[in-house]
Amino acid sequence: MSCSKRLTLKSMNPYIKAMEYAVRGPLVIRAAEIEKELKEGKKKPFDRVIRANIGDCQAVGQIPITFIRQVLALVLYPDLLCNTNFPEDAKERAKTILKGCAGSSIGSYTDSSGIEIIRKHCAEYIKNRDGIPADWQNIILGEGASSGIKTVLKLLINEIDGKRTGVMVPIPQYPLYSASISEFNMHLIGYYLDEATNWSLNISELERAVNEAKKCCKPRAIVVINPGNPTSQVLTRKNIEEIVRFAHKENLFLLADEVYQHNIYDPNSNFFSFKKVIMEMGPPYNQRELASFMSCSKGFMGECGFRGGYFEIVNLDPDVRTMFMKSVLALPSPNTPGQVVLDCVVNPLKKDDPSYELYEKERNFILESLKERAEMVYKAFNSCEGMSCNVVQGSMYAFPQIKLPPKAIEKAKSLNQCPSVFYCFQLLEQTGVCVVPGAGFGQVEGTYHFRTTILPQPEELKHMLNIFKTFHENFLAEYK
């Protein structure tokens, strides 16, 4: 007797088959294999893999903020509330959070939208940031920003008059968007960011993209990532206003991915939230539907492992809002330690709190150091022949363009690879440096890029950039 498989390649979900996620794709799998080979003593022209493929701060040496970890330890193991080595403000914070938990335990489920007191702190944070009030009941906590982005995108799924929902997404983009839009059977409307003007959003390009898309879908939303990922631009207020006007004209729901709002390095750049801009633009723009996303995985805290985050919904039709909140209730509550991390971020210490000084010192040290690294990366790539890199104004990445010689392009095509993939694989095999090919984010036809983080610690980053330069020169020489 045999047992035929219920699921075969033919009968499984075709979408799962098609799924690709560059940030953790084949290159990263190969990087892990190489690490194992090195451990097993295999000889390589390098002694370690340098992972610059993912915005994973603490994996490459960033030190956690002491206060955040102290509050976590106190909340999770309240016996420590009697320990005199923990500062009073951390204890107060822990007690406040525990009081907000059912049964005063962090091991209980919370409301699906998160612990009420933390939602209120988020609202306070937004108010302080924007100078505009926020309603805590419009704030929903989640697992990082990803879960919220998916929750909001889902709200937009609908097929009207035989046309699927179209969602405008920047190219290059963060692959979470393309993956989710494809999973939800929506239509991705790519609009190209303008590399020549530091990856700004060119309104004529938005017009082109939306008009072309109308033939095959119903455009209903636009995603903007600010500061950019992978492109690291910080949008000017003027540019945001143009985008809002465009969204209004086309009646688009705004999704503002603002997870890098703390990561601004360029002294000429400021972060303006979409919420602040639409509110200050006045009617009719201040009635525009908007969702804004924030995460604990980025910023100065870089607590990726905790999956904390929130999103704010603004201006939803009251009936839609009711239905939406009802659907949120059907989700399991977000994990509680992630909510605790979020509280420490959105409800910062006051000047006379005992932990204030240390918190500020650690925070500023990280942000200052990231600023130096942003400049280091940008300068190093621009000093390479055949490479150009925009200013890293914010976020945690650089996305340089590489001019590849025709022979390299031919070679890549003979291997059935995008030339950017070929380049990155060569880099990995020869140097151990792991970055993500531009193909994973999207790029203008005939241009080639890669995304690197700026996260390795300064000495390691310097080392990486040196290796990179040598590799790049050799690569150009080989395929000249």
Place this chain on the structure above:
Amino acid sequence: MSCSKRLTLKSMNPYIKAMEYAVRGPLVIRAAEIEKELKEGKKKPFDRVIRANIGDCQAVGQIPITFIRQVLALVLYPDLLCNTNFPEDAKERAKTILKGCAGSSIGSYTDSSGIEIIRKHCAEYIKNRDGIPADWQNIILGEGASSGIKTVLKLLINEIDGKRTGVMVPIPQYPLYSASISEFNMHLIGYYLDEATNWSLNISELERAVNEAKKCCKPRAIVVINPGNPTSQVLTRKNIEEIVRFAHKENLFLLADEVYQHNIYDPNSNFFSFKKVIMEMGPPYNQRELASFMSCSKGFMGECGFRGGYFEIVNLDPDVRTMFMKSVLALPSPNTPGQVVLDCVVNPLKKDDPSYELYEKERNFILESLKERAEMVYKAFNSCEGMSCNVVQGSMYAFPQIKLPPKAIEKAKSLNQCPSVFYCFQLLEQTGVCVVPGAGFGQVEGTYHFRTTILPQPEELKHMLNIFKTFHENFLAEYK
């Protein structure tokens, strides 16, 4: 100038509109309102709400396992590794886990399938439980069991020859299944559990359900919840074997929801995993595709807030497995504290570990007490006129049937409510006791039930059952 809404009730995702989740539904929302009213000093015939609607152990007084919380505190705030108040085994455990994290920090992303060493401990746990080896590479960590159930269900989405995938689900069922199946546009094939034989799975009912369903869908999977939720039965080995034979005959993928595997109270019942049973049945059954789900939210630990859990996939076609694992890579990694909790559960202490005694004591105290409460609940309901309750063999719930007088049914219908909903709302308003109507889980037409947890602490539970009895008698008298 006005701004028309992009999203209206008409244009929003119709599925989101239709979504209902009884466990956190309108009754639970009303319970929260009543709590606020009580706080504001409003007079009620009771002084507090008793929440017996959700399996949220620590919310109703269960004490966390000390060792789990110590390991968490150490991992999250490694400065404590020098603290002499923490036992050595907790420190060793914390160090092992930190060594498995990138950059030795719990703040880093982990592999999307979880930390390797914890996956290995899960495999060891399964092997010890079943006496049958498990491959750690088939174990995927997630956010509780819910995320895994959705991930596996997604794998089965496909429309072949115009027919959607049908998934067999027990009625009564846990609403996660109906919600996900509807979200994924699959077809729910309900099969009724047999209340007369303690909610066993009657094979002729499975036959009826699958044959009827074949007219409108392609049945491809069967979900079994063992121990049951909301029905608390523990399946006999013989019954599991029958189900496996049925699944084989119909070529169905098995989804075994085994999150209550530690919660067995009936001395005549044993937990048998589907994995163990199919393997011991030999060919062809030992080649049956299976996914088994486990959570940290239930059992003796009841750490719901941490959202830890895993699932094991067995016998997948190798090509399908490759594609599946690639799709898992596209998910963000599960939160790290939840993974730590899981490790403490699946990798229990050894006899000569310093924390062993306390861990065992705490664990057995909780399980023994739950056993007593299971009996208390079952007996109390059976002593009520017009109420019958099966033995609570396992899990954390009872699902009694209530015989409602025709006048009560009429009254409910005049309010456009299912009679079980009407009954539970009356109970809540008059006594403050919050349980979930049978309608939220599904019930045989013309029968009425509710689900209560057995989780309130013994004194509180006794109090609740007394209130319940009085309410029930009054209710019957009122509608006689």
